[in-house]
Amino acid sequence: MAEPTATPPTEPTATPPTAPDDKSVAAPDDKSVAELVFDVSERTSSLIREEVQLAKTEISEKVGSILRGSAVGVAAGAFAFLALILIMEGIAWLLNEEVFDGKTWPGFFIEAGAFLLIAALAGLAAFRAVRSGSPPVPEQAIEEAKLTRATLEGEGDEPPSGGSQ
Secondary structure (H helix, E strand, O other), X not given: OOOOOOOOOOOOXXXXXXXXXXXXXXXXXXXXXXXXXXXXXXXXXXXXXXXXXXXXXXXXXHHHHHHHHHHHHHHHHHHHHHHHHHHHHHHHXXXXXXXXXXXXXXXXXXXXXXXHHHHHHHHHHHHHHHHHHOOOOOHHHHHHHHHHHHHHOOOOOOOOOOOOO
């Protein structure tokens, strides 16, 4: 019986890639209207999802800023309350000093002043933090949505100018 002879390997022929699933390979002229509508619909829904994600991120950042400011405001209130306690204690010692001859009250007022200074600084920080986060509106997402709408309506073909002409 004759042994089969091995055929030498031949070079593979270059064939153009055929990917019926890959729509990006085909030229725009090769696509049907239905495919083009599907592509636009798919890209629009993707764009809308990204806009919603941007809005969520922006709102969460602003809400976080408001919460941080509120926490510092609560701390400022706590220090103010402690200062009030010390002032009241100081008044009590002052009365004690006036009636009796003790000199222990000035320390309470110095301590109360330090608490009031801390409360004032914390209140200022809280005010700035709350003001920077208010109102929690997704400004970047709204601006992007307006630009997208203008582009889709054909108004965004040229870049916006800085002033009126």
